[in-house]
Amino acid sequence: MxxxxxxxxxxxxxxxxxxxxxxxxxxxxxxxxxxxxxxxxxxxxxxxxxxxxxxxxxxxxxxxxxxxxxxxxxxxxxxxxxxxxxxxxxxxxxxxxxxxxxxxxxxxxxxxxxxxxxxxxxxxxxxxxxxxxxxxxxxxxxxxxxxxxxxxxxxxxxxxVEYTSLPAYLLPEEFTLSDLQHMYEVVLERSIEKSAFRTRVFAANLVEPIDKVRAGPNRPAQLYRLSQPKEIVYFPRTFSPRKI
Amino acid sequence: MxxxxxxxxxxxxxxxxxxxxxxxxxxxxxxxxxxxxxxxxxxxxxxxxxxxxxxxxxxxxxxxxxxxxxxxxxxxxxxxxxxxxxxxxxxxxxxxxxxxxxxxxxxxxxxxxxxxxxxxxxxxxxxxxxxxxxxxxxxxxxxxxxxxxxxxxxxxxxxxVEYTSLPAYLLPEEFTLSDLQHMYEVVLERSIEKSAFRTRVFAANLVEPIDKVRAGPNRPAQLYRLSQPKEIVYFPRTFSPRKI
DNA sequence: CTAAGTTAGTTGCACAGTATCACTAATTGA
DNA sequence: TCAATTAGTGATACTGTGCAACTAACTTAG
Structure with missing residues (x-):
């Protein structure tokens, strides 16, 4: 100094x-x-x-x-x-x-x-x-x-938001996958493919199902909570070798 | 306040x-x-x-x-x-x-x-x-x-470094692709596939060839410089729709 | 002049992840 | 019972990367 x-x-x-x-x-x-x-x-x-x-x-x-x-x-x-x-x-x-x-x-x-x-x-x-x-x-x-x-x-x-679980913190403890996807869509201001989103979220082990569903005027939705409530989860990046 | x-x-x-x-x-x-x-x-x-x-x-x-x-x-x-x-x-x-x-x-x-x-x-x-x-x-x-x-x-x-062109700033203005790859490897402390690296770098339009080669005891290497010297380039992320 | 050594650069195939889209499932309410 | 609506699954295509073997171009040793 x-x-x-x-x-x-x-x-x-x-x-x-x-x-x-x-x-x-x-x-x-x-x-x-x-x-x-x-x-x-x-x-x-x-x-x-x-x-x-x-x-x-x-x-x-x-x-x-x-x-x-x-x-x-x-x-x-x-x-x-x-x-x-x-x-x-x-x-x-x-x-x-x-x-x-x-x-x-x-x-x-x-x-x-x-x-x-x-x-x-x-x-x-x-x-x-x-x-x-x-x-x-x-x-x-x-x-x-x-x-x-x-x-x-x-x-x-x-x-x-593109590569982390941040939007989950915009939701209460229990939420459906549609809720979560919706948060991503709102923040990113664009729609996301449902199927790709779900596989990605599961692959990253972001959420775990709880023993409840949300009822409503149509098919009830499985409720989830964060797997690691205290840590944000990163989706896989590039430049990563296939064999570990 | x-x-x-x-x-x-x-x-x-x-x-x-x-x-x-x-x-x-x-x-x-x-x-x-x-x-x-x-x-x-x-x-x-x-x-x-x-x-x-x-x-x-x-x-x-x-x-x-x-x-x-x-x-x-x-x-x-x-x-x-x-x-x-x-x-x-x-x-x-x-x-x-x-x-x-x-x-x-x-x-x-x-x-x-x-x-x-x-x-x-x-x-x-x-x-x-x-x-x-x-x-x-x-x-x-x-x-x-x-x-x-x-x-x-x-x-x-x-x-x-995983998703940007940052390591290019560790090199002089003119460099070969091997130089660039080497900077990535040093910073990430792991080796990177040559072929995948090259296609990635070209796809991101990170560099442009100049009219020079570097001579040496073996095959001369094409010299490149940054395409946008003032901006860092981001490699494509996820959640991106295929059709624009 | 040639062969060995070395690094540059290319090509083809395998594989993983996701985009896209069509489908099935479960509920309510008319 | 059927239409409407949202949840959830599956099948396929496409893209980028991993991987490995290849070709290319130079120097140097003999």
Whole structure:
């Protein structure tokens, strides 16, 4: 670690430090569409982007937060009440231009919530609302560089959905294969072949059947749960030798 | 953005801010092995982890650095002299425990250098040295949580190599297909089928032939360059419909 | 000049996974 | 009882890769 002024390297307390925040992109699927939770910026004259929509987030609290992920979980619980959804870091963005109050760095996470757990239409913290995502964007204008952050999160989600079990985290514990396929289709915004999907899901050992079916006005569907609830499953990739 | 003390939300200058650093994991391939550039921690009593090896990096300079990536490029050039190699963010790690001087957040990037551009065996800044990577690790003990950061960078690299053109950035502008295949094999630490590799590379339109061959003690090899030198190419994934 | 050695590059076939599509199964409600 | 609807299966074609044997083009040793 090199420093311009020698002093700085001796006493890190005098080093200028950026404003440090965490923002969380919270996804859920409502009404056949991917939605993201957005909050209202406070409407005080001191706050930048007052009254606009923004990603839930805020300054790291060096007393409360042991680490960045803890900070993200805290903000997530404040806004949704949900404790342990799927949470993954997207990356960090920092620079002089992104916040009028000065050099700042934000750490972006995305979370996946089952619609059943996502605060019922309205939300616990009243300033938060679900917005549908249409071609990588949301219809309202966002504060700071949050449009860019949101786009990156969507990109990451879409990308990863192609070869992982991520969409399963958008469902409650018990679900049918059609439910699961539907989540893939909603996130990827394209239809998937039923037969290929099923063989793939079984081959990856993604789910296991439970002793229940879902009844309805037509043929009942077998219910499943995740085989490894805590781990995401990767579908086979390429460049893999046939013999192990 | 919510605050504990109302004051804080009005004057961000009084908000406690973490120490903010950028660390760069610089990869190259030397002698058939993946190597990473490590520097020596200064040997002054004021610095933590004195005399140990660490990833090149250091505090963000809010005067010099417009943004995090700029900071990473600056540090990269200081240590290697190289201006525009492949550079990608791995993620950020922040918390109370990772630096004895207090709450800190680091932003980790990885860079890929052609062996030809990587400072000749020795290095410009004399405290930096190349270390070979053996099963996700380096043989020396690293300062801070840099072992973890390095592992994450290696993981990301390995993962992405499976389905992208990344290893091409470990080669000079002109290379043979055998060179390219060799880079894949070194990074993935396994051999790849020549024929399948070639059809894959051509199908993805990764390279284009130039009007030169490399002579040698045996059959001369066609030289190629990247088709899209500025973009990484993704190999086809799954869940893709056959008809477009 | 030729044969051996070496690396570059091609070809053909086997095999696995998935796309596509047509089919069967199980329920409700008219 | 039949139409409608969704669940689930099966058969086949296609595509990309694994694998192995082949041909090609050069250098060097004799």
């Amino acid at each position: 090199e420093m311009t002024q020698p002093l700085a390297s001796f006493d890190p307390h005098v080093i200028e430090r950026p404003l440090t925040t965490v923002d969380v992109v919270i996804f859920t699927v409502l009404e056949q569409r991917l939605h993201v939770l957005l909050v209202l910026r406070p409407d005080t004259p001191e706050e930048p982007f007052k009254g606009m929509r923004a990603l839930p987030g805020g300054f790291v609290d060096m007393q409360k937060d042991d680490d960045l992920e803890g900070c993200a979980r805290r903000k997530l619980q404040q806004k949704t009440g949900v404790r342990s959804p799927y949470l993954e870091q997207v990356g960090s963005w920092g620079g002089i231009k992104r916040d009028p109050r000065g050099w700042s760095a934000t750490h972006v996470y995305f979370a996946l919530l089952p619609a059943t757990e996502s605060p019922e239409d309205g939300t616990p913290s009243s300033d938060a609302k679900w917005f549908p995502i249409e071609n990588q964007r949301v219809s309202v204008k966002l504060a700071f560089d949050h449009a860019k952050l949101l786009e990156a999160a969507i990109q990451r989600l879409r990308n990863k | 919510e605050m504990t003390q109302p004051l804080a939300s009005f004057d961000p200058h009084v908000i406690e801010r973490p120490l903010t650093t950028v660390d760069v994991v610089i990869f190259t391939v030397l002698e058939q092995r993946l190597h990473v550039l490590l520097v020596l921690r200064p040997d002054t009593p004021e610095e933590p982890f004195k005399g140990m090896r660490a990833l090149p990096g250091g505090f963000v300079d809010m005067q010099k650095d417009d943004d995090l990536e700029g900071c990473a490029r600056r540090k990269l050039q200081q240590k290697t002299g190289v201006r525009s190699p492949y550079l990608e963010q791995v993620g950020s790690w922040g918390g109370i425990k990772r630096d004895p001087r207090g709450w800190s957040a680091t932003h980790v990037y990885f860079a890929l250098l052609p062996a030809t551009e990587s400072p000749e065996d020795g290095t410009p800044s004399s405290d930096a040295k190349w270390f070979p990577i053996e099963n996700q690790r380096v043989s020396v003990k690293l300062a801070f949580d840099h072992a973890k950061l390095l592992e994450a960078a290696i993981q990301r690299l390995r993962n992405k």
